[in-house]
Amino acid sequence: MASPSLVAAIRLIRGELAIDVELECPPGITCMMGPSGAGKSSILAVIAGLVVPDAGRVALGDDVWLDRARGVAVPVHDRRLAYVLQGLALFPHLSALGNVAYGMPELGKPERRARAQALLDRMGVGHLAGRRPRTFSGGEAQRVALARALARAPRLMLLDEPFSALDRALRAQLAALIRELVAELGVPLIHVTHSVAEARLLADQVVQIERGKVVGRGTAAEVLANFVEG
Amino acid sequence: MRSIDWGPLWLSLQVATLSTILTLTAGTGLALLLAWRKLPARNLIDAVISAPLVLPPTVLGYYLLVALGRNSVLGRGWEALFGQPIVFTFAGAVIAAAAGSLPLVVRSVRLGVESVEPDLLAAARTLGARPARVIATVVLPLAAPGLIAGAMLGFARALGDYGATQMLAGTRIDGSPTASIFVMDQLLADNEDQVFAMSLATTITGVTLLYFANRLTHRLRRG
Numbered sequence: 166m167a168s169p170s171l172v173a174a175i176r177l178i179r180g181e182l183a184i185d186v187e188l189e190c191p192p193g194i195t196c197m198m199g200p201s202g203a204g205k206s207s208i209l210a211v212i213a214g215l216v217v218p219d220a221g222r223v224a225l226g227d228d229v230w231l232d233r234a235r236g237v238a239v240p241v242h243d244r245r246l247a248y249v250l251q252g253l254a255l256f257p258h259l260s261a262l263g264n265v266a267y268g269m270p271e272l273g274k275p276e277r278r279a280r281a282q283a284l285l286d287r288m289g290v291g292h293l294a295g296r297r298p299r300t301f302s303g304g305e306a307q308r309v310a311l312a313r314a315l316a317r318a319p320r321l322m323l324l325d326e327p328f329s330a331l332d333r334a335l336r337a338q339l340a341a342l343i344r345e346l347v348a349e350l351g352v353p354l355i356h357v358t359h360s361v362a363e364a365r366l367l368a369d370q371v372v373q374i375e376r377g378k379v380v381g382r383g384t385a386a387e388v389l390a391n392f393v394e395g
Numbered sequence: 396m397r398s399i400d401w402g403p404l405w406l407s408l409q410v411a412t413l414s415t416i417l418t419l420t421a422g423t424g425l426a427l428l429l430a431w432r433k434l435p436a437r438n439l440i441d442a443v444i445s446a447p448l449v450l451p452p453t454v455l456g457y458y459l460l461v462a463l464g465r466n467s468v469l470g471r472g473w474e475a476l477f478g479q480p481i482v483f484t485f486a487g488a489v490i491a492a493a494a495g496s497l498p499l500v501v502r503s504v505r506l507g508v509e510s511v512e513p514d515l516l517a518a519a520r521t522l523g524a525r526p527a528r529v530i531a532t533v534v535l536p537l538a539a540p541g542l543i544a545g546a547m548l549g550f551a552r553a554l555g556d557y558g559a560t561q562m563l564a565g566t567r568i569d570g571s572p573t574a575s576i577f578v579m580d581q582l583l584a585d586n587e588d589q590v591f592a593m594s595l596a597t598t599i600t601g602v603t604l605l606y607f608a609n610r611l612t613h614r615l616r617r618g
Contacts, residue, residue, distance in 0.1 A: 213517075215520065240525075241520040242523045242524055242525050246521060248517075250514050250517060251514075252514055254512070254515050254518035256533060257515075267524070268522035268523055270523070270528070316522070317523055
């Protein structure tokens, strides 16, 4: 069965910024691009359920997560999504294994540890299992954060500028890994980035956001031809 | 020199320990509530909780006496439940000490709670954790230095309580004064060796506890 698309219509006032967007993200990678302060992270926060918009609707296929008009708001913990925040937000008091196992409380301890270890191995950071985040390099932290996000078998993935602190070689490695994961999971993934190179490498679809509005939508080649990095 | 009666110090340690358990439990709940930005009348609630910091201890003791005395609703309810009043009992001493130290505990714990990065809470929620699990597994472990600092400040404050304890529990609890009341009694009786010994013992106890609490807090902060 094909995975459902994410459909979102969001209206949200954040200080001076008025966000008013409509998005449709089919399974595959949607790169959301735009200058700082355009509202990209706020849009992800609404989709995740961390911020309630003034008006709007968010649905993954037939599952309506938010419908302000009908008073529907599925709590964050019930949305089963993967969200890698900009700063990664790895739990500093837990080991890499503890971080990844956090999303699987319903499993017994041995099974939880085995699955967490398998996810870390898959991301190429199995050797970090017993170590705490403060000892990780930037690339290692990204991989642990991705492993943690995958722990819940997500139906939607949200990545908020996950590569911003990495060098070019590492970006390319992780981009390849993400492509592989999305192909395997067959779910929609929204990837917020400033980088045209990253979008060309990853995107099935590009959505360009400026001052809270969608100003461009299409394939990477269509949208990025005149895009200025900000 | 007469032998020193260590009973008052032992009594004060018992009162301070129970008072700390009480204030840490209530204080953590209140700190979590106050850290919630949408709480209505947050500043007013904060001011009321902090009032014992600015009230003279005897005034605090008077309020406790009015609220928990034998003629009050709470006092009568307590007596019906436990068969003895709150006033002039060990329980009264614990409550008096707890009332004085509660704001110190709440402030320390709240600082600890508010120091936890909001992104960590957001991450926990997106990983399926309900609010109670977020508090138990992310907020409280990361706020542990604040909890320890609060417990130690509360303990130190409770160990040295004088005014409120005297008002609510009297000068003798099951026949013995607390350490601070003992010091005052012996000073008035001109027994300087007793005053010195008890003061020194109380100081060493308090400073030792604070030293180990600092070390533990430092170790937790380094992770």
